[in-house]
Amino acid sequence: MAAEPLDDYIDAVAKALALPVEEAWRPAVRANLEVSLRLARLVDEFPLPDETEPASIYSA
Amino acid sequence: MTVKSDGLSAQQIAQAITDRKLSAFEATEAALARIAAHDGVLNSFTDVTADRARTTARAIDAKIAAGESVGPLAGVPFAVKNLFDVKGLSTRAGSKINRDLAPASRDATLIERMEAAGAVLVGALNMGEYAYDFTGENVHDGPSRNPHDPTRMSGGSSGGSGSAVGGALVPIALGSDTNGSIRVPSSFCGIFGLKPTYGRLSRARSFPFVASFDHLGPFARNVGDLALAYDAMQGPDAADAACTTRPVEPVTPLLAEGLSGLRIAIAGGYFQKNVLPEAVEAVARVARALDATQTIEIPEAARARAAAYVISTTEGASLHLDRLRKRPNDFDPAVRDRLIAGAMVPAPLVDRAQKFRRWYRAKVLELFKSADVIIAPATPCIAPKLGQATFVLDGVELPVRANIGIHTQPISFIGLPVVAVPVPLEPMPIGVQIIAAPWREDIALRVAHALERMGVAAAPAPRGL
Numbered sequence: 001m002a003a004e005p006l007d008d009y010i011d012a013v014a015k016a017l018a019l020p021v022e023e024a025w026r027p028a029v030r031a032n033l034e035v036s037l038r039l040a041r042l043v044d045e046f047p048l049p050d051e052t053e054p055a056s057i058y059s060a
Numbered sequence: 061m062t063v064k065s066d067g068l069s070a071q072q073i074a075q076a077i078t079d080r081k082l083s084a085f086e087a088t089e090a091a092l093a094r095i096a097a098h099d100g101v102l103n104s105f106t107d108v109t110a111d112r113a114r115t116t117a118r119a120i121d122a123k124i125a126a127g128e129s130v131g132p133l134a135g136v137p138f139a140v141k142n143l144f145d146v147k148g149l150s151t152r153a154g155s156k157i158n159r160d161l162a163p164a165s166r167d168a169t170l171i172e173r174m175e176a177a178g179a180v181l182v183g184a185l186n187m188g189e190y191a192y193d194f195t196g197e198n199v200h201d202g203p204s205r206n207p208h209d210p211t212r213m214s215g216g217s218s219g220g221s222g223s224a225v226g227g228a229l230v231p232i233a234l235g236s237d238t239n240g241s242i243r244v245p246s247s248f249c250g251i252f253g254l255k256p257t258y259g260r261l262s263r264a265r266s267f268p269f270v271a272s273f274d275h276l277g278p279f280a281r282n283v284g285d286l287a288l289a290y291d292a293m294q295g296p297d298a299a300d301a302a303c304t305t306r307p308v309e310p311v312t313p314l315l316a317e318g319l320s321g322l323r324i325a326i327a328g329g330y331f332q333k334n335v336l337p338e339a340v341e342a343v344a345r346v347a348r349a350l351d352a353t354q355t356i357e358i359p360e361a362a363r364a365r366a367a368a369y370v371i372s373t374t375e376g377a378s379l380h381l382d383r384l385r386k387r388p389n390d391f392d393p394a395v396r397d398r399l400i401a402g403a404m405v406p407a408p409l410v411d412r413a414q415k416f417r418r419w420y421r422a423k424v425l426e427l428f429k430s431a432d433v434i435i436a437p438a439t440p441c442i443a444p445k446l447g448q449a450t451f452v453l454d455g456v457e458l459p460v461r462a463n464i465g466i467h468t469q470p471i472s473f474i475g476l477p478v479v480a481v482p483v484p485l486e487p488m489p490i491g492v493q494i495i496a497a498p499w500r501e502d503i504a505l506r507v508a509h510a511l512e513r514m515g516v517a518a519a520p521a522p523r524g525l
Contacts, residue, residue: 013404017381020388025397032401035462036373039366040409043416046363054414 006030065090070136070231070285074178077135080124084117084135084180091137091182094229098525104204104214104223106142107149107184113137116180131178132288138232141218142184143191144168144276145265153267154187154217156200156390157383168265169300170234170276170293177292182230185220189392191236191269192376192399193217194244194464195444199392203446207249207522208488212443215248215464217241218279222249225279227522232289233279236263238270239372240438240468242277246480247491248443251519252286252508253279257498258475259304261290262297270375271302272414273368273472281519283509286479287312290501311502315509322503324352325427327436327495330361334453334466338490339437342483346435346492349516350507356431359423364470367413367420373402374410394461421474428497433507437467438480438491467493477501479508481517489520 010029014021021029063082065073076082092110099105123130140146143153145164152158171181186204188196196219197203204219206212207227214223218235222245225233235242237255246253254277261276268274278289294308326347332340347353358364377384377399384403388396427434440453440463450457471478476498480491494511496504511517 010404014400017403018385019381019400019403020385021400022388025393025400028393028397029400029404032373032398033404036370036401036405037409040370040405040413042363042366043370043413044409046360046416048412048415048419052415053418054411 073136074134084120087135088113088117088180101210102205102223102227103202104220105183106186109183113180113182134178136179137182137230138179139183139185139230141187141221141235143267151267154189157387169262169297173293188217189395191217192395206443208524210524215245218245221279225251237275238273240465243438243468243480247438250482250489253480254286255478256501257477259302261293262300262303264297264299270372283512287505311505314502319510322432324350324433325354325356325431327434328355329357331436336441338442342490342492349514361470364420364473367416368469368473370413374405377402434495436493438493442488442490477504479504481508482519484518484520
């Protein structure tokens with residue numbers, strides 16, 4: 001059983017994407033992922049209309 | 061010839077060369093001599109293209125001797141962040157891995173345009189690995205150092221650009237800004253930097269980071285030089301899918317129009333939090349000089365910064381996915397671990413960040429109905445010490461790397477044009493962002509020019525050399 005809640009997820013995605021994650025890197029990868037997910041949650045919890053278009057093809 | 065180029069602005073150099081009081085060759089040699097004398101301390105250059113520079117300079121002198129016209133940047137030495145393609149060099153983008161790339165076969169569009177205006181490329185500049193950096197530190201090449209105190213950071217990721225211009229080695233440098241990488245080194249090194257509107261300047265033949273937010277732009281020691289370089293580089297370019305088809309809109313003739321008719325506001329809320337006293341003082345000085353009393357709230361700026369972070373880490377991960385698989389040990393470990401984590405952010409969260417960007421853009425554009433310019437800190441503090449891991453903001457100890465760009469990210473997130481102006485505080489300068497509506501670089505530069513004329517914004521002479 002993984003020591004940290006995200007470890008199973010990290011293992012699964014690393015396998016799916018064929019990304020190497022050495023044990024020595026794991027704490028830093030986990031810490032970075034925790035930050036990314038915390039910030040993504042801040043965006044996620046903001047209600048947007050269903051019709052909102054993404055801005056990925058962007059014009060200022 | 062009768063003029064020495066050390067200490068001259070780009071405009072003064074070009075004028076002296078056009079007037080035959082200085083040769084382009086002499087101006088180039090002087091720049092090469094400054095680099096040789098001071099770059100041992102600054103570590104701003106990774107490549108000095110001396111032979112190429114001498115050849116270019118001789119060609120300019122020959123044109124002048126033949127009575128042919130030379131451009132407005134005739135003989136002006138400049139250098140570029142090493143993510144720009146320079147013909148004959150591998151575009152390393154601050155990395156170890158890219159040194160194995162074949163040498164570039166053609167210069168980046170912006171280098172071609174600078175040289176078409178008469179400027180002389182003298183080298184490529186140090187930067188944070190793959191531009192994922194706010195410090196100017198680099199594990200492969202060593203840190204670029206602050207020209208006012210070499211024990212401090214230059215800022216990143218265009219650290220060499222800030223260091224070389226702040227140290228007066230060259231009057232103009234080019235860099236890139238995805239989340240703050242022009243504005244942060246401008247702030248720490250005490251110089252002017254322009255992050256234009258997203259899509260304004262071509263990114264063709266430069267190494268990318270986050271396609272959604274990547275911008276290129278100039279650094280200079282005064283607003284006239286900044287505008288001159290910007291004008292030389294404008295124009296459509298089919299080789300960059302995001303580059304605008306708008307015609308060239310020269311700003312140099314507009315600088316002297318001053319502040320007349322401009323409504324200037326101070327960014328409140330988020331932009332007044334997480335700042336040290338020096339950033340508060342710099343914004344206050346600029347606000348006083350501009351007679352700005354209106355404060356406006358940029359809505360949901362913290363969420364905008366969060367969304368910028370999410371899009372950056374995931375687009376960066378996508379860009380580097382195969383390098384992460386094949387050469388993970390050749391990355392700066394800190395960059396590698398951030399990118400691997402970025403690859404693991406679920407796709408719906410990225411999509412939501414892009415949708416939020418559309419919402420936020422609409423809200424911020426509404427603000428420009430009641431203000432032409434918004435001023436905000438460029439960085440929360442003066443340049444930290446090299447290697448410094450944390451600082452204290454609002455009583456909370458926070459990691460330096462992740463938080464230097466908290467005030468720049470919500471602005472580049474929607475591609476607004478910004479001039480970072482240096483406020484020459486003691487002992488170290490710090491920058492303020494002059495933010496305008498999309499495509500209104502002219503307004504931001506006019507305000508910067510007015511601040512310069514009032515003596516509120518100025519690039520201090522390098523104190524650490």
